[in-house]
Amino acid sequence: MITYSNVPSPYPSIEVNEITFSVTRNLQAALRRLRHKDIERRLWIDQICIDQSNLGERNELVSVMQLIYGFAERVVVWVGEGTSDVHGAVALVKGVAHLFDDPETMLEQAIANFTVLRQWKALNRLLERTWWKRTWTVQEFVLAPHVMSLCGRRVFSLTGLRRLPTVIDRLKSHKEMWPYVGGVSTFGLTTVFASRKALRYDGMNTDSGQLNMVGINSLQLILQVLARYRSREITDPRDKVYALMGLAKDVRDVGVEGLTYSIQADYGKSVAEVYRDTTLFALLSTSSIEILSHCREGQETFASWVPD
Incomplete structure (x- = not known):
């Protein structure tokens, strides 16, 4: 059950199963519009259904978001x-x-x-x-x-x-x-x-x-996906990678000389580590140095060979 607080605040409070936490005003407005007043309605909302403070849960569920969206009866x-x-x-x-x-x-x-x-x-x-x-x-x-x-x-x-x-x-x-x-x-x-x-x-x-079953092999490589949506906005810079993994057909383990490289959601890593690992993955999975063309001058946070 979800209830709402009418106390003026930059971040409104809602109560879900007797647990109170803050949400954005946009989410509060969506909940009010999407609820049915006379019957229950089951919704999956990332901000509510994923415990953002629990790194293990966050890592696990972000890694399977493509399944949640892909098998949903309907996405609003x-x-x-x-x-x-x-x-x-x-x-x-x-x-x-x-x-x-x-x-x-x-x-x-x-x-x-x-x-x-x-x-x-x-x-x-x-x-x-x-x-x-x-x-x-x-x-x-x-x-x-x-x-x-x-x-x-x-x-x-x-x-x-x-x-x-x-x-x-x-x-x-x-x-x-x-x-x-x-x-x-x-x-x-x-x-x-x-x-x-x-x-x-x-x-x-x-x-x-x-x-x-349909068109999964038509998905692009992670490098192409990241380049296509590079300009889109994000709150956590690590989600520039994690939010798009489900659209990349090559996001799987790649073994090179006995070492295994992969892209897996891990919010325990720094932004620099995530971008470095993604660059290594793209280099090794494609046997191409194309990703280096996306590096820019003046990068201060990352190594020169890691695109920001």
Whole structure:
């Protein structure tokens, strides 16, 4: 059972099974929206279900997050609480998605139906929300066979979100639509859908257990995954690696001259140790020095051959 404290605080308190602890305001808002008032609802929420102070539990569960997301009945993407302009943004996503079906009349339809500037600004604000920029959100979106995106009370169509980058890119090539779409960034959407496509979930009737059977060999190498999501935000720098392990097909033990190198979640290690071990893993598992091309000048925390 979860109860809430109404005492004003930077970090609201909730009570779970008679244990009180602090959560972010965003999580508190999500719990209020996702709960059913008349029946129980079972949810997995990392911040609550993993004891962050217990290193052993944290290491163990972070290592199997790909299974938790992959076998979940459904993953709810909580983009954040709704605002006055969210309705317009959601309507735009749904409407623009239909333009994808008929590229020849796309411009004509867009000019006729989607030239309300405030809606495009609302959409851009929605796509700039923290969820689209965080590293931990990648696995939950990419690996889940069934995803529902929610902003306040508004539900986003997964098909609409998937089509949005392509449609906007096409509209940007027309000067008539540039004033409306020119400032809309879909980079966050493009990267996660590119990874999701590797598992071939979209457009398929996926069953439980699909993670082990569909497209797993299409996943990229750890180096490619880290490079793709390098710019995304993270609270703990070690999670630049740990939050993406489930998307890499080569994250397994590699034996070289009697030694075994692997990537395993271990929050007892320093950031420098995690990045060093990841670099060694990439060097040995690929027999390539490509990872060295990601090193940057001016690194003070790590060895010169370890990308920051």
